Amino acid sequence: MSVPRQILRNQKSEAQDQKLPPGWEKNPSSWSERLPIVGLALFGFAIATYLALYQWGLFATVWEPFFGDGTLTILNSRISHILPIPDAALGAFGYILDAAMGVVGGRARWRTMPWIVIVFGLAVGPFGIVSVMLVIFQPVLFDAWCTLCLASAFISVLMIGPAADEILARLQYLQREHHQGRSLWRAFWGLQQ
Numbered sequence: 684m685s686v687p688r689q690i691l692r693n694q695k696s697e698a699q700d701q702k703l704p705p706g707w708e709k710n711p712s713s714w715s716e717r718l719p720i721v722g723l724a725l726f727g728f729a730i731a732t733y734l735a736l737y738q739w740g741l742f743a744t745v746w747e748p749f750f751g752d753g754t755l756t757i758l759n760s761r762i763s764h765i766l767p768i769p770d771a772a773l774g775a776f777g778y779i780l781d782a783a784m785g786v787v788g789g790r791a792r793w794r795t796m797p798w799i800v801i802v803f804g805l806a807v808g809p810f811g812i813v814s815v816m817l818v819i820f821q822p823v824l825f826d827a828w829c830t831l832c833l834a835s836a837f838i839s840v841l842m843i844g845p846a847a848d849e850i851l852a853r854l855q856y857l858q859r860e861h862h863q864g865r866s867l868w869r870a871f872w873g874l875q876q
Contacts, residue, residue, distance in 0.1 A: 702791050704852040705859070711848035712793045712800075717785050720807070720842050724781035727838040730831050731774035734758060738769035746831070753827035760825055762817070770817070774835060777810045781842065793852040795873045800853040807839075807846040814839035 703710050710716065737745040738758055747754040757763065763770045784803035788796040814836035821828050860870035 711852045721785040724778045728778035730835045734771035750828040754829040756827035757829040780806045797853045804850040811839040811843045
């Protein structure tokens with residue numbers, strides 16, 4: 684006995700709809716949305732690692748095509764060394780965390796792994812804000828600019844939008860679960876479907 688094709692199509696359509704947050708035309712957890720963020724994070728990681736290696740003294744100088752000694756001024760500033768490790772090393776850690784959190788989970792992680800989406804958002808969002816702050820500090824505090832620091836900040840800001848979409852889908856999911864009388868705690872950890 685064969686199953687009518689229309690029933691199979693409806694079942695496939697329902698299964699695919701489970702991948703999309705209700706009311707959304709795209710899936711913010713799809714690989715096409717997350718892989719560009721991961722790629723940007725890996726590029727940012729390379730830049731930040733290069734700058735951190737200079738700050739640790741493994742390179743005598745750093746590449747600067749536009750601002751003369753601006754990069755050296757910024758990378759040797761008191762802000763760059765306010766913590767026990769150089770700020771570029773923290774940036775490299777942030778980028779690798781972004782990349783790792785970007786690849787964890789499947790296309791429905793906005794619903795199945797809300798906790799990972801929040802960790803991802805906490806890694807991307809505040810990191811982008813700190814990057815913007817550091818860019819503002821360059822001319823204001825040091826009267827200097829750093830090309831690679833600007834590139835790193837630009838990368839951080841580019842990552843915020845796509846990550847914010849996934850966080851919004853997650854928040855909407857948790858709100859729906861709450862309105863249906865389900866446990867937010869269980870929904871947050873992906874324990875109910």
